[in-house]
Amino acid sequence: MKSDVELAKELHDFQIKWKCLVVLDDIWTTTTWDLLKDAFPTTQGDTLHSKILLTTRKRNVALHVDQHGFLHKPQFLNDKESLELFQKKYFPTRTDLPSNSNDDDERKTDLAKVMLEKCGGLPLAIIVLAGLLSKIHTIYEWELMKTSVLKCMDQDEQHDDDSEYRSVLWVLGLSYTELPPQLKPCFLYLARYPEDATIRVRELCLVLMAEGFISPKRNSAKTTEEVAYDWLCELVERSMIQVKEMSSIGRIKSFCIHDLMRHVCITKAQDEMFLHFIDLRNKEVEENIETTKARRVSIYDDNVVDRNARFPGMVQNMNDSLRYFSVEGPSMEFGEGVFGHVCNHFLMLRVLIIDDMNGTLELPEEIGNLIHLRLFSVPLRKIKEIPSCFGNFRCLQTLRVLASNSILPESMWKLEQLRHLYFSLASNVPIGKFLRSTKSRNIQTLVGICAKDLVQSDFQYLNNLKKLKIYVDPSSVTLFNTPQTLTFTCLLSLQVNNYFDTIDVVPLILSCPRIYKLTLNSGIERLPEINQFSRNLMKLKLSKLNLKNDPMPTLEKLPELRVLVISNHSFVGNEMVCSRGGFHRLESLEFIGLIDLREWKVEENALPRLGYLRIRECRGLRSVPDGLRNIVTLKEIKISYMPKKFKERMEEGGDDFDKVKHVPSRVFFECDTVSISSIAYQMCSLNRDILYKCIRGLRRVPDGVRNIVTLNEMVISNMPKTFKERMEEGGEDFYKVKHVASRIERRG
Structure with a gap:
């Protein structure tokens, strides 16, 4: 592996030889630039063919990089623009109707203008302030908020650092102060994620539930999962987190947090000794790691192998009363000595997450000491046996063990609180005995189970099952031949896997009448008829189906379908047709690895709501269909690993340009190479x-x-x-x- 010096020289020489545009985003300190500058040709002796675009919030950093470079400072919003942005963000998120009193509305506008003056024209501060005010209704509450705003600003003016962004920092801090008590732990938990991370809602909800922070109101019909989701939605409404991806059924799937908001989050989490985040990628931080009194610790590393020597010492210096401990990063060495220390000292742990671990790990018997564990996630890919002491985890709610053939002890199946089980998708873990016991009544998630050794009665208690990913071979399909006696009434998401055989999926699909999401990764004997699919189906992913007949005449009739992905030889014919009026609600369509496809036709009024189209590795496809010119809703087309001629036809002056010129975003990637990712x-x-x-x-x-x-x-x-x-x-x-x-x- 090349050293940092060798990599820097290689990058430096490449930019001298070739004309490049290099973008460095969000450089905070002069020290950071000094660590990076050897990789860029910026000295007078260099022949400068390349350009560097650097973004920073600090003027002194920009001047330190190049005193003679072009310095652009974005303009802040004026008073009118600030008020317009505030009104745009405030009204859509309000939970109350406009006041019946014109005097009240005028007074609120006046108060808003006073507070907006303190935002300094910074959009982030204005947006967060709008989210903050959207949760209060009366003039009295607005007056109190104005007083708090002025007080916070006066206190903050005593500090000279980051003066240009002081208005952001105080309003972000105020947005945390004004949170309801139950939402504060939800927000502080975001300190465990590295900068710019994509945070999956489901994973965060599982952690919050494991910690015991989520409690439904008395006499409420909502589950803890639904309450956790509602609380995260409130953080979105307050503009404290930003939605990144929506699911096919319109729910938030993932989100991110602005780096300034994350700065506030980390500061508050450390001040309140709630959580300590250790980022080993940052050398400055690593050298100053001290014993922490926080009861939650998250360590992140990214291919920095030479710092693994410090890891055991860090663990030994941590608070023995830890409730949460996570280690993430592809180069982390989590040896038996470290694991032994965790098992013998962190006896109050409720959450233990170890991801992307190097090497193998033998689970010691002492792991049974962690009797308070509620969430356990470890990639035990080479573990053949899990200790019987797992039966001690009587509070365990979520188990994620990415082992293929682990033997799970029978004592585990006595755990009545288990709700979510995750195994490898190629897993052969026998769990029939557990499924046929009454202990499985609470199970909501089963990922990576194999139907081979199961019998129909094994499913009789899964009345609350919502998500199922199952490996089905031809012999086990008969389990589902009588849907009238085996029906998953609560199931919302189904994935069927088989990597070698051709199976009949119709009986299994008939057993799932309410699913919203269906993924088929298997050769199938026949495509289900339109009346055999769930009428609720919104997302359909097909892979390796080997269908000889065009599936579109059936799929285009699914009434609620929003997302369709057809990939990896799912269709082995030459022509595919989207007929008139078909797919009337489809918003996203992807063709991946359909190497036999030669022609795709889109008739008039087909795909009337399509917004996103992706074509990848369909190298036999000659051109995009003429009907695309009529889809006015199309916002983005992504073309990757297609022949160069296919790309050229879509570019300005090409034969197909008229079909796609109305699409705002046309992205081409590696259209002169062949990808083997699908292999x-x-x-x-x-x-x-x-x-x-x-x-x-x-x-x-x-x-x-x-x-x-x-x-x-x-x-x-x-x-x-x-x-x-x-x-x-x-x-x-x-x-x-x-x-x-x-x-x-x-x-x-």
Whole structure:
């Protein structure tokens, strides 16, 4: 693996040789630039073909980088623009109707103008203030808020640092102060995520529930999961977090937090000793790690192997009363000694998360000491046996064990609080005995189970099951042949996997009459008829179906379908047609790896609401359909790993440009190369070998190979020396293949 100095020189020389535009976003300190500058040709002796665009909030950083460079400072909003933005953000989020009194409305406008003056024309401060005021209704409450705003601002003016952004910081701090008590822990938990992280709503809700922060109101029909989701939605309404992705059924799937809001979050979490976040990527922070009294610790690392030596010492210096402990990062070494310390000292733990761990880990018997655990997530990919002391986790709600063939002790199936079980998608973990017990009544999530050894009665108690990902072989399909006696009435999401056989999925689909999301990863004997699909279906993902007949005449009639993904040889015919009036609610359509597809037709009035189209690795497709010109709702087209001619036809002056020129965003990626990512995707259950032979243009092993946990052997034949070196220990691709027991090189 190359050193930092070697990488910096390589980047430096590349920018001298080629004309590049380099974007460095959000540089906070001069020290950060000094650590990076050797990688960029900025000195007078360099021949400057390349340009650097750097963003920072601090003028002194920009001047430190280049005193003679072009300095652009975005203009702040004036009073009129500030009020317009405030009104735009305030009214859509209000829970009350406008006042019946014109005097009240005028008074609120006057108060808003006073507070907006303190925002300094900064959009983030105005948006957060609007979210803050949207939760209060009376003139008296607005007067109190104005007093708080002026008081906070007066106190903050005593500090000279970050003066330009003082108005943001005080309003962000005030937005936290004004949170209801139950929402404060939800917000502070966001301090555990690294900067710019995409935060999945479901995962955060599971952690909040495990900590016991979520409690439904008395006599409420809502579950704890629904209450947790509602609380996160309130943070969105207050503009404290930003929605990043919506699900097909209109729920928030993931979100992010602005870096300034995250700064406030981390500061508050540390001041209140709620949570301590240790980012080992930051050398300055790492050198100042001290014993923390916080009862929650999150450690993040990113390929910084030389700092693993400090990790055991950090753990030993932590508070023995920890309730939450997470370690994330691809280079973390979580050895048995560290795990033993966790099991013997952190006896109050409720949440233990270890992700992307290097090496293997043997679970000690002492893990049974953690009797308060409610969420346990460890990637035990090479563990063959889990200790019987797992039965001590009587409070356990969520178990995520990414092992393929682990033997789970019978004592585990006595855990009455289990709600969410996650195994590897290629798992063969036997859980029939648990399913047929009354202890399974609370189960809401089953991911990675195999139907091979199950009987129909195993499902009789799963009355609350909402999410199911199951491996089904031809013999186990008969489990679902009598849907009148086996019906998952609460199931909302179903994924069916089979990587080798062709199965009949119709009986299983008939057993799930209410699902909103369906994923099929298997060859199927026949596509279900329109009346056999759930009428609620909003998202459909099809992979490896090997259908010879065009599926569109059936799929376009699904009344609620919003998202459709057809990938990896799901259709092996040559022509696909979206007929007149079809897919009347579809918003997103993706074709991936349909190598036999030659022609796609879109008739008039088909796809009237389509907003997003993606075409990837459909290399036989000659052109986009003429009917795209009539889809006025289309906002983005992404084309990747397609022939160069296909791309050129869509560019200005090309034969297909008129069909797509109305689309605001047209993105092309790697349209002169062939991707093999789909190969790795199709081999996610591979347990024999991968043979790379005579693909001499291939630069690297796909990243997805690291997730093929069943892979035992790789044979590399007649490949370039550099390809082999990347896979050897110390090479750039070693982490992708180090779990493979046998890696063989052959010549010729």
